[in-house]
Amino acid sequence: MPGDAATLTVDRAGDGTVLRAVGDWDIGAAARLEAELDSVPATGGEQVTLDLSGLTAIDTAGAWLLHRARERLVAAGASVSIVDPPPDLAGLMAAVDEAAPQPPPAPSGPGEGPVIRFVGGVGRATVDFGRESLALLNFLGMLVIRLGGAIAHPRRLRATSIVHHMEATGLAAMPIVGLLSFLIGVVLAYQGADQLRQFGAEIYVVNLLGISVLRELGALITAIIVAGRSGSAFTAQIGTMKVNQEVDAMRTLGLDPVDILTLPRVIALMVTLPLLVFYADIVALFGGAVMSWAALGITFPQFMGQLQSAVDLSQFWIGMVKAPVFAFTIAMVGCYQGLKVGGSAESVGRLTTTAVVQSIFLVIVLDAIFSIIFATMGV
Structure with missing residues (x-):
C-alpha cells in the first residue's frame, strides 16, 4: 500500500515560522522536498520551528534534508527548534549529523x-x-x-603471534640497528679523539665511548630506531585492520582486539628491545674500537683493557634497565594510535605520524627521568 504523500507547509506564527513536515519523507520525494526547503526564506533572529508530528515515515534522505535545512537556517542567524519528532528519528538524525562534513571555521x-x-x-x-x-x-x-591477567593465565597468550612479532621487531631490525650503532661508535670516537688529542689524553676516548654508549646512547638510539620502524608499523597494521572493518569483525565474534592485537606486540617488543640494545652496545663499541685504532693507534687489546678499567657492570645494567620500559611505551603508543584510526586512509597516515612523534617524545622524557633517578641514587 503506498505511503502518504510527502508535503511541506510553511505557516507564520507570531514572529516566527513553523515548517510542518507531513507524510513519507523518503528518497522518492527528496528532489521536490529539497526545492521546497531551499525556498524557505532565512531571516536572522527569527524563530523557526520544525514540526515533525505529521511524519509517517522517514529514511536517510529525508533526515539529510532536515539536517541541511536546519544548518542553513542556523547559519543565517535563525533559531531552529524541532518539536514532536518520531521516536526513531533521533538516532537517524544523530547518525546524519555525525556523518555530515564539518563546516569550515x-x-x-x-x-x-x-x-x-x-x-x-x-x-x-x-x-x-x-x-x-x-x-x-x-x-x-x-x-x-x-x-x-595474561601473565597470571599464560594460556591466554598467543604464542604464535608473539614469536611472529619478535621476528618482525627484533631479527628484521638488526641490520639497521647494527649499521647506525656502528656509525655512532665511529663518530663518538672520532669527535672524542679530536678534542682529547689537544691534552694528550687520547686513551680516555675509550672511557667516553664506553660510558656514553652503555649508559645512554645504546638504549636511546635503539629505542628511537624501533619507534620509527616498529611503532609506526603497529599503528599502520592495526589502523588498516580498522579501515577494513576487521577489528569490528573481531568484536562481533566476541574477541577483544586488545588481547588479540595489542598484547602480543607489547610482549614481543619488551623481549626483543633489550636484546637489540645489547647488540647495539656491542656494535657501537666495535665501531669505536675501529676508529680508535685508525685515528689514534689504540690497539684492540689496549682498547679492551682501558674499557674494563673505565666501565663496570653497573653502567651496562643502567642502559639495559631502560630497554623494557622504552619497549612498553613504544608498543603502547603504536597500538593506541592504531585503535584510534577512523575509516579513511588519511587517518592511518596521520595517526602513524602521531605515533612516531609521541613515542620518541615519551622515550626521551623517560630517559631524562631515569637519569634524574640514577643521579639521585648516586649510580
Whole structure:
C-alpha cells in the first residue's frame, strides 16, 4: 500500500515560522522536498520551528534534508527548534549529523588580532594535549591490567603471534640497528679523539665511548630506531585492520582486539628491545674500537683493557634497565594510535605520524627521568 504523500507547509506564527513536515519523507520525494526547503526564506533572529508530528515515515534522505535545512537556517542567524519528532528519528538524525562534513571555521572578526589568535591556538592545543594525555593514561591502565591477567593465565597468550612479532621487531631490525650503532661508535670516537688529542689524553676516548654508549646512547638510539620502524608499523597494521572493518569483525565474534592485537606486540617488543640494545652496545663499541685504532693507534687489546678499567657492570645494567620500559611505551603508543584510526586512509597516515612523534617524545622524557633517578641514587 503506498505511503502518504510527502508535503511541506510553511505557516507564520507570531514572529516566527513553523515548517510542518507531513507524510513519507523518503528518497522518492527528496528532489521536490529539497526545492521546497531551499525556498524557505532565512531571516536572522527569527524563530523557526520544525514540526515533525505529521511524519509517517522517514529514511536517510529525508533526515539529510532536515539536517541541511536546519544548518542553513542556523547559519543565517535563525533559531531552529524541532518539536514532536518520531521516536526513531533521533538516532537517524544523530547518525546524519555525525556523518555530515564539518563546516569550515568562521573567519576571524576584525577584533581578533594575531595575539588573540595565538593565545586561542595555545589554549586549544593545551586542551587537546590534556585530553590526549588522559586517554593515553586510561589505555595504559587497561593495558597493565590485561598484561597482568595474561601473565597470571599464560594460556591466554598467543604464542604464535608473539614469536611472529619478535621476528618482525627484533631479527628484521638488526641490520639497521647494527649499521647506525656502528656509525655512532665511529663518530663518538672520532669527535672524542679530536678534542682529547689537544691534552694528550687520547686513551680516555675509550672511557667516553664506553660510558656514553652503555649508559645512554645504546638504549636511546635503539629505542628511537624501533619507534620509527616498529611503532609506526603497529599503528599502520592495526589502523588498516580498522579501515577494513576487521577489528569490528573481531568484536562481533566476541574477541577483544586488545588481547588479540595489542598484547602480543607489547610482549614481543619488551623481549626483543633489550636484546637489540645489547647488540647495539656491542656494535657501537666495535665501531669505536675501529676508529680508535685508525685515528689514534689504540690497539684492540689496549682498547679492551682501558674499557674494563673505565666501565663496570653497573653502567651496562643502567642502559639495559631502560630497554623494557622504552619497549612498553613504544608498543603502547603504536597500538593506541592504531585503535584510534577512523575509516579513511588519511587517518592511518596521520595517526602513524602521531605515533612516531609521541613515542620518541615519551622515550626521551623517560630517559631524562631515569637519569634524574640514577643521579639521585648516586649510580
